[in-house]
Amino acid sequence: MARVAQRARAGGGLLGSAQWPFLERSGRPDEPVFVTIYEGNPNEGPTSVEVCAPVAAGGDRVIPAHREAYARVTKSQVTSGELGGVYEAIEKWIVANGLTVARAPRETYWTDFGSAAADDEVFDVAFPVT
Numbered sequence: 001m002a003r004v005a006q007r008a009r010a011g012g013g014l015l016g017s018a019q020w021p022f023l024e025r026s027g028r029p030d031e032p033v034f035v036t037i038y039e040g041n042p043n044e045g046p047t048s049v050e051v052c053a054p055v056a057a058g059g060d061r062v063i064p065a066h067r068e069a070y071a072r073v074t075k076s077q078v079t080s081g082e083l084g085g086v087y088e089a090i091e092k093w094i095v096a097n098g099l100t101v102a103r104a105p106r107e108t109y110w111t112d113f114g115s116a117a118a119d120d121e122v123f124d125v126a127f128p129v130t
Contacts, residue, residue, distance in 0.1 A: 004053050005032050013056035017110040025121075028111070037106045043084070066102065069094050070126035076118040086125050094129055103128040
């Protein structure tokens, strides 16, 4: 993440949680935002994974605006092995609501996972949908 942040700062300005109203949490400092995009299911074998950070201008790739189905994830959900269930729950919600997965799922991180408390929300799991 340090290399991604350094490149983002040099390439247009790393954006933090303060620039995204849906990521702001009262009493928390502005923190860098990172996005991990999975082009397949890593539980089923090798897959491409892209780690990136939003920048103010001039990035390497533009992700088109889109609608997402997402869930907030706590540190304890990750450390207790429940993360796979989060993905499954989102996929079930998508189908139940008549939507279709449009692109690869992603995780959006906005806090330091290592220093987070067990019940702290640490990232979103999201699927672009149509």
